[in-house]
Amino acid sequence: MPDDPNHQHHNQEEEEEEEAEAEASLWAEIKAEARQDAESEPALASYLYSTILSHPSLARSLSFHLANKLSSSTLLSTLLYDLFLNSFTSNPLLLSSAAADLRAARHRDPACSSFSHCLLNYKGFLACQAHRLSHLLWSHRRRPLALALHSRVADVFSVDIHPAARLGSGILFDHATGVVIGETAVVGNNVSILHHVTLGGTGKVGGDRHPKIGDGVLIGAGATILGNVRIGEGAKVGAGSVVLIDVPPRTTAVGNPARLVGGKEKPARHEDVPGESMDHTSFIAEWSDYII
Amino acid sequence: MPDDPNHQHHNQEEEEEEEAEAEASLWAEIKAEARQDAESEPALASYLYSTILSHPSLARSLSFHLANKLSSSTLLSTLLYDLFLNSFTSNPLLLSSAAADLRAARHRDPACSSFSHCLLNYKGFLACQAHRLSHLLWSHRRRPLALALHSRVADVFSVDIHPAARLGSGILFDHATGVVIGETAVVGNNVSILHHVTLGGTGKVGGDRHPKIGDGVLIGAGATILGNVRIGEGAKVGAGSVVLIDVPPRTTAVGNPARLVGGKEKPARHEDVPGESMDHTSFIAEWSDYII
Amino acid sequence: MPDDPNHQHHNQEEEEEEEAEAEASLWAEIKAEARQDAESEPALASYLYSTILSHPSLARSLSFHLANKLSSSTLLSTLLYDLFLNSFTSNPLLLSSAAADLRAARHRDPACSSFSHCLLNYKGFLACQAHRLSHLLWSHRRRPLALALHSRVADVFSVDIHPAARLGSGILFDHATGVVIGETAVVGNNVSILHHVTLGGTGKVGGDRHPKIGDGVLIGAGATILGNVRIGEGAKVGAGSVVLIDVPPRTTAVGNPARLVGGKEKPARHEDVPGESMDHTSFIAEWSDYII
Amino acid sequence: MPDDPNHQHHNQEEEEEEEAEAEASLWAEIKAEARQDAESEPALASYLYSTILSHPSLARSLSFHLANKLSSSTLLSTLLYDLFLNSFTSNPLLLSSAAADLRAARHRDPACSSFSHCLLNYKGFLACQAHRLSHLLWSHRRRPLALALHSRVADVFSVDIHPAARLGSGILFDHATGVVIGETAVVGNNVSILHHVTLGGTGKVGGDRHPKIGDGVLIGAGATILGNVRIGEGAKVGAGSVVLIDVPPRTTAVGNPARLVGGKEKPARHEDVPGESMDHTSFIAEWSDYII
């Protein structure tokens, strides 16, 4: 569950140490990748030094890169840099989530050839980290600032995640353009969401009105999920589907309006975790049988 | 009907005065909101002063904000500011439409917590005002300039409304990313349009080839409406629908291809104005019965 | 076939000369259009001189315009300009493809009133040329630079074409926002692709996993085509369709999931080339019969 | 006397009309020059259109040019443009002074080949106009804004004129770099001041402590005039002089410390107005006799 992880551990300290080590090793790998790219491509070296190689930590690199991407003539990069760096420093969870997202992209997206490529170029990754920052501001009741940041992310990346929405870690927003996630939406861990996906509300009444996405869910390109419905753990939503109903765990919903593959009564269940396996199309055979 | 409102009034002067008063009061409220935000959030105060609090009127504030958002290295902010301010000054209708749009967002979108939030952050609102400005230029046969402005809006906000398209007032573009509205489209008053909505043409033949949207219509996320079809007053188009046919007033079209809820012959009619009530999903029960 | 055109000609030199003449005449026409616009609209003259009228060739004009659009605080316009100009100079095919794309937009899009309008304002045209440049870098194994450029195009135009994807010439990306084309996709010549179209993969396994689009295909707004499927020459994909199957030449696929108009066994065949005729909706009657 | 011209006229209206006509004719000449330059030099046309040819008046052109020159990341060009344009509109004297300064440069500086050259390129001219604007703000007790503007002029042009200093019209600051003019200095009409000239104070005591320069004075490069001394009408101060004493009208002071040419008792008097004739060196013979 995002935002309130109730992990119990024999030894939390040990775990934190491991996490810190993992992050340090990730950062070392990112720098090694960037160094190699800088050597092979002098035209890009200046860019790689300013965004990665001149920084002592992932937190500074990300703060710098996001601040420059999201700044505008009325919202200066130095202000954003300061804000981001302070947030990363006081909330280590932000950084471990970023690290988990980097690993998710690298692991799940065959087009993601290196961590540094994701860190620098994936608008989905960057929009997600910016969302975590604006969510933190929102939680601290600095709402006007959270909304201003949200607005910059929507302009710059065409990704529109309300600051109040709660996201887990290990999230992959693939391609990301056009993603819209509403105020009361919740997204679990290890979820993969393609571009043009909407987690939308049902109307003008306030309150809890957006979808809840379980861990390990995969949502295909252009899918629209509306209302306070529940997409169960490990479920899959086909590309272009319009979902207005709950989807049980480990089942697949497809079509407009979306129906469960295998039928409402006894839907087919899959064994893998689609948010991680990224299998978009294995249901086709079954679907074809069912529909056509 | 947008662009040629044939209102008859006992006393037009009185009405204009009322409108001016309403606008002044709206502007006062916006400044009060911004002032409170500036006090509670010093990091945002500079932004709020430059965009709102330093300006004597909504027209100047909007001109400043849009000019800075839409400027580029080859289209300077001072040029745009001048252009916008002159347009607002010589066309009071532009400002009253902006005011109506602000009220629409505040009234219909539960995530819209204040007028200033909409004015500063809603790309749908800003793209709509920029469209009104480019439409004015188009009407005055300053087409190359209208198209250059249109292009900036499409780049910056990912909202693509042809300068020739005619829009009413009280329009809400919610989230707005990916909206495409073609050259001969007409949109009535008090319409709500979600993101990824297309009001598209039918091919490469010129002439009147885009949809006509009646007053009070609600068009759900990702809906595609193609051709010179008529979406009747108070009708509703479900998310993800592909509409190639006329939709009668107060009825609902859903699906791909879209069909009328309740059937072609005797479609179900609703009483509310969906463009204002923003009820996206009440047809689900009926739809399910009909389709699944 | 893009990228390896095996044209045989009696006289290649003659053909090249003709091509050069055609490009020179196109450039002359563009300048004439811009000159006329500059005269009629002084407010735009500075923009028109800097983007078109001050340049001696289309290659310089495009390099300048793209460099300014795609530059950022960490990727300077001078660096991009240099890169683009060198690419255009050493690869004449880039320029002839750009010329073919300009003609395609002018010929197929009734809203495209002049070549200069397309050159300056069509994000689809500009994103496509930027893709050709990043594809060239990719081919020369300058991948980090290709990906950095790709990322800028995705940010600035909300058009996401993987540098490895292969595109033919005479391509029209109409409106273009939200287009996503994956790593192993191939797009033929004279194809027209509307906004929000996805040519996506099937999952996290690498290898050849994206659609192959034949010459003369028309893909409607919001269509999603997934997997290594083949859309045959002159085929048409309806707006909002979700295509997971091969589509035979000169047939039409519509719906979610997409089916062939006329039925799987004996699909209806059309005579025109929809990628050029841009006929989006003539199948409606038939479709209606078939489905509703 | 600057700032309070007590001119009596038979018919003030007539005079104002003449002035307006003269300004209109000057503006027409500037545009004609710029148009010719734009035609002969396409690389500069964009610059000439944005700074001169797209503007309907000298006031707008100057406001635009100064706003872009003086803006910074924390002081936006739109804010400055608005401020300058409002000032020019409400204080016609600002514009007639600018016109007089343009004529002075054109008339007195053999390197000044056209009005537009001075308007665009002379940092002395631009710094002087910016001073007039900051002086106006100072007079209206908007001192923090006046000082912020003053600071920008000192950074951008290396010309440091305190906002409280009073300047006449028809002023030529030739080359201008390094000019420093203190708070209580007064400069008359038709004065020519070369670069590195200081009109400085005498210490840390406030009050009236800076030089008073009469009409028609010429002050050579690098001259330093300190304290509340009076440089009489039509006097001349040689380059590099350090003046700590009053200089009578129509006499010449040279040297460090400066002495009157011809001697203190019976200084040589010249007939011309050196501020207009710009004769820097005719005193050499006499000086040589006197000193060497």
Add this chain to the structure above:
Amino acid sequence: MPDDPNHQHHNQEEEEEEEAEAEASLWAEIKAEARQDAESEPALASYLYSTILSHPSLARSLSFHLANKLSSSTLLSTLLYDLFLNSFTSNPLLLSSAAADLRAARHRDPACSSFSHCLLNYKGFLACQAHRLSHLLWSHRRRPLALALHSRVADVFSVDIHPAARLGSGILFDHATGVVIGETAVVGNNVSILHHVTLGGTGKVGGDRHPKIGDGVLIGAGATILGNVRIGEGAKVGAGSVVLIDVPPRTTAVGNPARLVGGKEKPARHEDVPGESMDHTSFIAEWSDYII
């Protein structure tokens, strides 16, 4: 003596506490001034919030202001901000020197109406703080970075102080344009230096070759002091003087070449500290007697 202050104190801790208190109180005063200005001048409020009022400390405000002033397209403001803030944090002496300089300007310059005015607008103050930062880098053997920063200061403020030069505290650079201070120059505490002053070398031989300026010295506008000469404590150098000789403490050197007022053998000695009293001209009477 700058750079190695050998102060002995009964209680250093106490002193440091006092210094911290004094700085806190200075910062509180600066914020109060800025707040009052922001209230009285809305057009400047955005600027005042971004530069002063949004910052929690003088160190952050100065880092922000300098970073934005000194940044360029190839040296980003975020990089400079980071560098400056780290320097201020790790070297408290930098901040106490800045505070002393602010007090010096406020106390000695009658045109300096407030601390915030000096902090924001005095190029001499800002150039001096930037020098302290580049000097720190130089001391830490980060010479290429020190020189890059030095170069930006020379471009932006026209103040050219070699990073190796050592400056005391309580320095006032009044007007500052054109000041040049060479590599081996040393400037004591409480020194006042006017614009165009040169502390230059004697030729192309390296080694200790620039002037040594004692505490409390006043150097008038345009004075040139060349070579490894010693300007004694409390001495005064007249405006425009060219000094190639030692100047004993509490004496005054004037003229080109400079001679001691009162004669080489028994020069006149003054009682005050001219660097603080800023008395530029009291020697005139005597000088006149001596020379003319």
Add this chain to the structure above:
Amino acid sequence: MPDDPNHQHHNQEEEEEEEAEAEASLWAEIKAEARQDAESEPALASYLYSTILSHPSLARSLSFHLANKLSSSTLLSTLLYDLFLNSFTSNPLLLSSAAADLRAARHRDPACSSFSHCLLNYKGFLACQAHRLSHLLWSHRRRPLALALHSRVADVFSVDIHPAARLGSGILFDHATGVVIGETAVVGNNVSILHHVTLGGTGKVGGDRHPKIGDGVLIGAGATILGNVRIGEGAKVGAGSVVLIDVPPRTTAVGNPARLVGGKEKPARHEDVPGESMDHTSFIAEWSDYII
């Protein structure tokens, strides 16, 4: 003599080859310096890669660096880059002059620690190269463009050299702030000019009215030379001097007004070339004898 060097050579080709080799070796040295600095100072690496290390030649590096320094919101860096690169390519003399200037700075200025330091940071060097470019434009009768460029140099570097002025090669402008060189001035080879130096005219009459500076001359800080006077080969002008007379070869002029050291009749002659030896002060003893 600048601008028309009438060198006779046994074998010009050979010489050109040697020159090309010398330039290539200089560029290699510059890159080696920059590479070492980038390695030792990661914070500067991005800057060094963008300005030097990413470029294949000195011409491109200089074009890039100058274009970014001199660009403004109305004069874009891409335009300037294009202009500069074309100029360097078509006029090899520009580059060999730049190389000679780099060597002059490195050889004569003890504070110049490396070629790359001069290339990147010396405003005198950069202003001089920009002048050569604007002089070339002037010679080709592209005067408005030459003047626009001249104006940018005067703003950015506070160095004001009229485009028509003719400069030799091997020029060192040390510190450079405030240098003013008039329209008909001529400066020979291997000249060293300190900051605040003026080569000015005599009044408002056009024609040949500025100084002619012979080869190997040294002009001290703040010297003002006025009128069409001749400063002979190898002569020296003392700091702060005001020169209105011819100065014979190998003599020294000092003072205000300047007199020849050793007397008008039989001035002292020195053996060295002061423009290269940079001996500013050896005349002091003699001067003192002569004057005081």
